[in-house]
Amino acid sequence: MRPTRFILQLSLTCVLYLAAAVASGQDYPVKPIRVVTASAGGGSDFVARQVAQGISGPLGQPVIVDNRGSGVLPGEFAAKAPPDGYTLLINGGSTWLLPLLQSSPYDGVRDFSPISIISRNVNVFVVHPSVPAHSIKELIALAKAKPGQLNYSLSSIGGGGHLAAELFKAMAGVNIVSVGYKGASPAVTGVIVGEVQLTVADAGLVKPHTKSGKLRALAVTSAEPTALAPELPTMAASGLPGYDAIGVTGVLAPSKTSPLIINRLNQEVVRFLKSPDIKERFLNAGEELVGSSTEQFAAKIASDMTKTSKLIKDLGIKVN
Numbered sequence: 316m317r318p319t320r321f322i323l324q325l326s327l328t329c330v331l332y333l334a335a336a337v338a339s340g341q342d343y344p345v346k347p348i349r350v351v352t353a354s355a356g357g358g359s360d361f362v363a364r365q366v367a368q369g370i371s372g373p374l375g376q377p378v379i380v381d382n383r384g385s386g387v388l389p390g391e392f393a394a395k396a397p398p399d400g401y402t403l404l405i406n407g408g409s410t411w412l413l414p415l416l417q418s419s420p421y422d423g424v425r426d427f428s429p430i431s432i433i434s435r436n437v438n439v440f441v442v443h444p445s446v447p448a449h450s451i452k453e454l455i456a457l458a459k460a461k462p463g464q465l466n467y468s469l470s471s472i473g474g475g476g477h478l479a480a481e482l483f484k485a486m487a488g489v490n491i492v493s494v495g496y497k498g499a500s501p502a503v504t505g506v507i508v509g510e511v512q513l514t515v516a517d518a519g520l521v522k523p524h525t526k527s528g529k530l531r532a533l534a535v536t537s538a539e540p541t542a543l544a545p546e547l548p549t550m551a552a553s554g555l556p557g558y559d560a561i562g563v564t565g566v567l568a569p570s571k572t573s574p575l576i577i578n579r580l581n582q583e584v585v586r587f588l589k590s591p592d593i594k595e596r597f598l599n600a601g602e603e604l605v606g607s608s609t610e611q612f613a614a615k616i617a618s619d620m621t622k623t624s625k626l627i628k629d630l631g632i633k634v635n
Contacts, residue, residue: 343400343576347377350566351393352405355382359389361600362433362564363405369587370580385409394421398428398569400576405433407564408475411616415627416473424620427567428577429612431584434602435563437537438479439544441521441530442513443506451534451553454513458489466511468502469493473632476502476515478623479536479560481630483515486555506530518543519601536560543603563605565612581609 352363360382367378383389390410396402404410404427411423440451448454458465469477477493484491494511496502499520506514507529515536522544524530534550535541538559550558566584568577587593588606597604607615626632 341575343573343579344374344376346401347379348374348401348403349379349381350403350405351381351383351389351396353382353385353389353407357385358436358600358602359406359564362597362602365593365596366405366433366566366584366587369590369593370583373583373586390423390427391420393567394426394569396569398572400568400572400580402569403430403580404567405564406567407436408562408619410567411620412623413473415620415624416633424616426570428570428572429609429616430566430568430577430580431609432563432565432605432607432612432615433584433588434597434604435537435541435561436475436602437518437535437541437543437561438476438515439518439521439525439535439547440483440513440515440533440550441503441506441525442533443509443511444528444531445509446512446531448533449531451548451550451555454533455487455489455554458487458491462490463492465491465513466494467491468505468511468514469495470497470499470502470516473627475560475562476517477632478626479515481632482558482560482622482626483550483555485626485629486558503530517601541603542598543601563615564602565607565615577609 350363350367353359363380367380371378383392389404389406393402393404410427413419414421414423442448442454448457467480471477480493494505496505499516502514503516503520503524505511507524518535521530521532525532532544532547534553535544535547536550538549538551540549566580568580585606588604594604
């Protein structure tokens, strides 16, 4: 074989090897990474910006946050991106649950590879101070004594508060009527001014009002006590064993992304979440840090899908 031809073949082999290495994640990353999330200013946006800043240095590349609105839009954009590790998604349960509620251009499970749960946000059952119930057991008794006479405010159909309230109704066997409001803050205000008797809302959102006495908090929706409201019992410990309704925010990649890339990103995200000053920063924003393996995140998604799909089917919940 002529030397020139041999060198050309060797060069081509090296190029193909390097291309395969990059594709499999061995040299990842070699360019900036984009993190798609929901609208600016929301909980997912806060989480995305914190994580992007935290992993950029260790990865040696800029990590840029790309706000893509709400609903299915962030998920749709990320699901259609190349599975090369340069487009990630940081979002809440709407990514995998909204396709259960409405027509969606992507599959909430099939089109993504879970990387890590970042944080969880916990809702709180709150009532107007005039409601003669100081615990979940007393609320259940009151609702059974007055079927259809109690109302709860609803900020969005299919949202975390809505599903948590409906799960409560199903497990407790009570009839409480939902009243729709345009957003979480108006829904909480509706209870404060006495338009409705109760709501299920984000712990951070209701905390100032429970401290001032404008609202009375009864329990948190998580299965375990939470640092977001350590003084409150869980629903499970308040008369509804097995009750668990929390939302998580996590980071995902398009499906078929290399396992090497997934593992590298998981390591960097979890390492960042263990930083000493990060926990308090997230708690102040109403987010409780988690950090998980890819398998734990996949199990959480599967659990949500199983439990929520049954609830949605039983109640016939749909989003227009």
